[in-house]
Amino acid sequence: MPTTLAQPDARPAPVASGTRVNDFSLQVATANGSGSQTANNVLMRAIFQMGVPVSGKNLFPSNIQGLPTWFTIRANRDGYVARKRELDVLILMNPETAEEDARAAAPGTSVIYEKKLAVERFRDDLLLFPVPFSELVVKVTTKPEQAKLRKLIANMIYVGVASDLMGIDPAEVEKAIAKQLKGKPKAVELNVAAMRLGREYSGETFAEKIPCRVERMDATAGKVIIDGNAAAALGCLFGGATVCTWYPITPSSSLCESFIDFCADHRVDPATGKASVAIVQAEDEIAAIGMVIGAGWAGARAFTATSGPGISLMSEFIGLAYYTEVPAVVFDIQRVGPSTGLPTRTMQGDVVLCHYNSHGDAKHPVLFPSSPEECFQMAGEALDLAEELQAPVFVLSDLDLGMNNWMADPFTYPDRPFRRGKVLDAEGVERLKGVWGRYKDLDGDGIPWRTLPGTPHPLAAYFTRGSGHTEMAGYSEKPHDYVKNVDRLARKLETARRMVPGPVIDDRPGSPLGVLAFGTSHQGAVEARDRLAAVHGVSLDYMRLRALPLAPEARAWLERHERVFVVEQNRDAQLLTILRDECPDLATRFVSVRQYDGLPLDATTVVEGVLAGLGREAGTAPAAAADGGAR
Amino acid sequence: MSATAPAPPKTNRIGLPKADYEGGKSTLCLGCGHDVVTRQLVTAFWEMGIEPRRVVKLSGIGCSSKTPAYFLNRAWGFNAVHGRMPSVATGAMLANSDLIGVGVSGDGDTASIGIGQFVHLVRRNIPLIYIVENNGVYGLTKGQFSATADVGSTLKGGTVNELLPIDLCGLAIELGCGFVARSFSGDMKQLQAILQAAIAHRGTAVLDVISPCVTFNDHEGSTKSYKYAKDHEEPLHDIGFVPFFEDTLAEIPPGEVREVPFPDGSVVRFHTVGREYDPTDKDVVLSTLHASRKAKEFLTGILYLEPEKPSFGRLLNTVDEPLHPLGEDRLRPSREALEAILESYR
Numbered sequence: 001m002p003t004t005l006a007q008p009d010a011r012p013a014p015v016a017s018g019t020r021v022n023d024f025s026l027q028v029a030t031a032n033g034s035g036s037q038t039a040n041n042v043l044m045r046a047i048f049q050m051g052v053p054v055s056g057k058n059l060f061p062s063n064i065q066g067l068p069t070w071f072t073i074r075a076n077r078d079g080y081v082a083r084k085r086e087l088d089v090l091i092l093m094n095p096e097t098a099e100e101d102a103r104a105a106a107p108g109t110s111v112i113y114e115k116k117l118a119v120e121r122f123r124d125d126l127l128l129f130p131v132p133f134s135e136l137v138v139k140v141t142t143k144p145e146q147a148k149l150r151k152l153i154a155n156m157i158y159v160g161v162a163s164d165l166m167g168i169d170p171a172e173v174e175k176a177i178a179k180q181l182k183g184k185p186k187a188v189e190l191n192v193a194a195m196r197l198g199r200e201y202s203g204e205t206f207a208e209k210i211p212c213r214v215e216r217m218d219a220t221a222g223k224v225i226i227d228g229n230a231a232a233a234l235g236c237l238f239g240g241a242t243v244c245t246w247y248p249i250t251p252s253s254s255l256c257e258s259f260i261d262f263c264a265d266h267r268v269d270p271a272t273g274k275a276s277v278a279i280v281q282a283e284d285e286i287a288a289i290g291m292v293i294g295a296g297w298a299g300a301r302a303f304t305a306t307s308g309p310g311i312s313l314m315s316e317f318i319g320l321a322y323y324t325e326v327p328a329v330v331f332d333i334q335r336v337g338p339s340t341g342l343p344t345r346t347m348q349g350d351v352v353l354c355h356y357n358s359h360g361d362a363k364h365p366v367l368f369p370s371s372p373e374e375c376f377q378m379a380g381e382a383l384d385l386a387e388e389l390q391a392p393v394f395v396l397s398d399l400d401l402g403m404n405n406w407m408a409d410p411f412t413y414p415d416r417p418f419r420r421g422k423v424l425d426a427e428g429v430e431r432l433k434g435v436w437g438r439y440k441d442l443d444g445d446g447i448p449w450r451t452l453p454g455t456p457h458p459l460a461a462y463f464t465r466g467s468g469h470t471e472m473a474g475y476s477e478k479p480h481d482y483v484k485n486v487d488r489l490a491r492k493l494e495t496a497r498r499m500v501p502g503p504v505i506d507d508r509p510g511s512p513l514g515v516l517a518f519g520t521s522h523q524g525a526v527e528a529r530d531r532l533a534a535v536h537g538v539s540l541d542y543m544r545l546r547a548l549p550l551a552p553e554a555r556a557w558l559e560r561h562e563r564v565f566v567v568e569q570n571r572d573a574q575l576l577t578i579l580r581d582e583c584p585d586l587a588t589r590f591v592s593v594r595q596y597d598g599l600p601l602d603a604t605t606v607v608e609g610v611l612a613g614l615g616r617e618a619g620t621a622p623a624a625a626a627d628g629g630a631r
Numbered sequence: 632m633s634a635t636a637p638a639p640p641k642t643n644r645i646g647l648p649k650a651d652y653e654g655g656k657s658t659l660c661l662g663c664g665h666d667v668v669t670r671q672l673v674t675a676f677w678e679m680g681i682e683p684r685r686v687v688k689l690s691g692i693g694c695s696s697k698t699p700a701y702f703l704n705r706a707w708g709f710n711a712v713h714g715r716m717p718s719v720a721t722g723a724m725l726a727n728s729d730l731i732g733v734g735v736s737g738d739g740d741t742a743s744i745g746i747g748q749f750v751h752l753v754r755r756n757i758p759l760i761y762i763v764e765n766n767g768v769y770g771l772t773k774g775q776f777s778a779t780a781d782v783g784s785t786l787k788g789g790t791v792n793e794l795l796p797i798d799l800c801g802l803a804i805e806l807g808c809g810f811v812a813r814s815f816s817g818d819m820k821q822l823q824a825i826l827q828a829a830i831a832h833r834g835t836a837v838l839d840v841i842s843p844c845v846t847f848n849d850h851e852g853s854t855k856s857y858k859y860a861k862d863h864e865e866p867l868h869d870i871g872f873v874p875f876f877e878d879t880l881a882e883i884p885p886g887e888v889r890e891v892p893f894p895d896g897s898v899v900r901f902h903t904v905g906r907e908y909d910p911t912d913k914d915v916v917l918s919t920l921h922a923s924r925k926a927k928e929f930l931t932g933i934l935y936l937e938p939e940k941p942s943f944g945r946l947l948n949t950v951d952e953p954l955h956p957l958g959e960d961r962l963r964p965s966r967e968a969l970e971a972i973l974e975s976y977r
């Protein structure tokens with residue numbers, strides 16, 4: 001485990017001089033389990049409450065206590081919320097990483113640090129703000145029972161120091177503390193005292209402040225701060241999910257845990273005390289998907305959430321659901337693979353795994369949310385699509401989106417009725433007597449009609465099998481029955497193409513160049529696009545792909561562009577590979593821009609990748625790569 | 632025109648002829664033990680007067696797992712993946728608690744690849760009749776040993792099994808299963824009574840049925856052959872099952888009789904044959920089982936019975952009705968609820 005996130009041989013450019021308002025990136029380095037999360041969220045929330053667009057990213061280790069962890073907060077008046085590679089402010093609390101973090105800092109970086117760490121020994125080109133946190137904290141934790149809280153409370157002192165040095169309104173900080181520690185008045189009191197002490201110390205000690213300032217604006221009114229997993233859980237709640245199965249795995253666990261909490265509040269009938277939902281913590285991911293399939297077959301709206309290792313285990317069952325045509329929704333909150341990989345870091349590494357999941361021929365719809373709003377909306381959409389298509393549908397989120405707190409627009413209430421797909425009741429079976437067959441394509445869209453177990457009609461039942469079957473669901477090994485069936489399944493995917501969420505396109509008239517992003521590669525891509533236009537004179541059209549299979553509008557957009565930069569967070573250009581497979585005639589137009597170091601994508605990587613792709617001068621980051629022949 | 636119309640077919644208590652409980656034609660080897668179990672299932676569901684459309688038949692992969700296609704054509708069937716039928720059954724039974732589930736598995740399907748899911752199904756007490764058609768080998772992949780093969784049992788080619796067998800009944804009892812039985816496809820009368828009792832049971836009912844594979848494991852030297860089972864079977868009791876819709880006061884034959892009532896009013900009557908055995912006393916059950924393993928006895932009957940265990944759906948506190956008809960009014964919180972939730976994130 002590296003002790004620092006800093007690149008060993010990086011020579012960052014100096015921090016821009018002069019005072020900058022509402023445009024900085026701050027990174028807090030602490031030890032895992034030291035309770036800094038609350039402090040960091042308070043800082044982030046206070047900035048948010050001042051109306052300034054903000055994002056927070058927790059870069060944490062796979063460990064419960066002791067290993068180094070970093071939290072970055074970015075404030076940006078223009079609304080860019082991607083991780084910023086360049087850091088302006090450091091708060092160094094962790095003795096283990098202080099030296100390396102300081103040595104890697106760009107000249108001119110402002111550094112708040114525990115005085116004992118004596119960061120001044122390593123650099124003389126930084127703006128240094130030493131604070132004796134360990135001494136100060138004793139002053140606010142005078143009661144004997146508070147002694148054990150010192151490590152925790154010291155964090156709130158740096159919140160106070162930073163708020164003084166950066167112009168963050170203390171009233172907003174106090175409000176954020178109250179919000180964060182809701183229902184614990186004693187804790188609020190103690191934390192506020194610690195924060196005030198930090199402000200006081202800083203005010204008395206540092207005449208010169210940090211040149212990055214926060215000033216009130218009005219860009220966050222009405223917005224919420226929420227993580228993608230909670231948003232997806234809400235989407236399932238409002239989307240009418242009735243069965244949820246899961247096996248704990250970072251970074252997906254909090255999706256189902258949030259769902260459990262929401263259901264306790266909103267799915268229990270006060271009159272009967274009974275819940276309109278069944279939630280099972282399964283024995284493993286194989287069982288989790290098996291239960292979803294059994295429930296979906298019996299007519300429930302069922303989902304499971306997992307990460308890459310879970311998807312690997314589920315593959316056989318996914319193929320079964322595909323071939324037997326059973327609805328199933330699977331959230332994959334991606335993390336870095338292969339194998340255990342970097343289990344607490346982010347990646348878009350399961351695109352190919354999910355789209356083609358199963359042995360034999362199979363392709364599945366995959367949705368790519370890129371914000372909490374979309375996690376919410378696409379959860380409901382996936383539940384609908386799975387039932388409409390009678391197929392497994394994947395929602396590909398990732399650790400960055402799922403576990404980090406995001407500023408988000410409030411979610412739109414879904415007032416459309418649930419779309420339950422082609423289900424025949426007893427009357428329907430009677431009406432279609434002699435015509436209906438479970439796997440018969442009556443409508444020409446590849447989607448057959450199904451019945452649910454228990455339907456009261458003597459002809460309603462059918463036999464579901466993962467082995468070869470006829471239109472009437474009979475066993476068959478006949479070559480033409482097999483081909484007919486899988487060709488219909490291919491037709492169904494063509495229908496799905498017109499049903500999945502379409503792309504979001506933003507064109508600048510006349511540009512032959514385009515950039516394509518999906519999921520959490522969106523934030524870095526749009527920022528890079530603006531910077532490329534403003535600084536480098538490169539005009540790019542933009543398409544955010546929201547689903548596979550490729551919607552017709554998405555293909556048309558690709559056709560309109562001579563060169564398309566495909567931005568993704570994996571080594572092997574997985575989405576680009578699929579695009580080439582989908583559009584072999586356009587294959588030479590795609591240029592890959594990738595980041596795969598486990599950190600959320602930053603705009604600089606995209607800028608460098610695009611410039612390199614255009615054959616223009618750009619620094620190359622070790623983890624970034626751009627080439628046309630990615631594979 | 633003939634003077635006498637053909638006699639109407641005999642019907643059960645809901646007015647259906649036995650033909651309505653038949654399935655497709657079996658494709659198993661002639662004489663395969665699994666086909667006997669299939670026949671007994673047809674009879675049991677017919678005699679119990681269960682509406683076929685309320686039944687779901689689930690299975691894994693194997694010769695045994697093919698059999699749901701051979702009974703109850705009017706019930707829904709799901710031939711899933713190898714060893715993972717329990718999870719599919721769990722999902723289906725949670726989604727619709729009106730259904731009556733019957734799972735058919737093999738010894739390979741359950742005791743090897745599927746042991747994990749089997750254990751957890753039993754642990755959750757999912758309402759399912761779980762039948763293991765146990766032949767000591769993998770029939771469908773042509774006769775390799777399974778994990779229930781006894782020590783010393785031989786394959787056709789002479790290979791001897793030296794690993795201890797997994798006793799699925801013992802395992803199920805340890806896991807708290809409320810209905811555990813062992814039978815033999817050559818003992819149709821006993822199997823029929825056990826199946827009917829299992830249909831009346833609300834919870835997991837594990838039935839380990841020795842069901843010889845005539846093609847790969849019916850030779851001299853096999854301990855799962857017809858001959859071996861016939862020669863060694865030792866019933867713990869005679870079982871009489873009296874369903875709730877029949878007169879429970881029917882004449883009780885003389886001799887030692889123990890009655891265990893079910894919540895639905897059915898009664899299982901145990902007539903002692905030889906040894907004294909109380910299938911509701913776990914201590915007796917486990918010590919008998921341990922002793923029989925040492926003595927290499929082949930005990931059959933309802934080994935353990937505890938009809939009142941709460942099912943998983945009840946523990947989850949899920950509504951009693953099926954989940955699929957629930958609509959927006961029951962499932963989607965109000966606009967105001969969403970607004971309140973969002974407010975908590977501001």
Ligand SMILES: Cc1ncc(C[n+]2csc(CCOP(=O)(O)OP(=O)(O)O)c2C)c(N)n1
Pocket residue numbers: 692693694695696713736737738739740741764766768769770771772777844
């Ligand atoms: C994942 C997987 N592995 C292996 C197989 C091959 N396979 C099919 S049936 C079977 C064994 C079946 O044995 P058992 O459950 O005892 O059923 P029987 O045929 O004896 O009734 C195996 C190993 C498979 N279908 N799937």
Ligand code: SF4
Pocket residue numbers: 658659660662663664665694695766770771843844845846847
């Ligand atoms: S191989 Fe054995 S288990 Fe399979 S059908 Fe034939 S006799 Fe039955």
Ligand SMILES: [Mg+2]
Pocket residue numbers: 693737738739764765766767768769770777
């Ligand atoms: Mg077998």
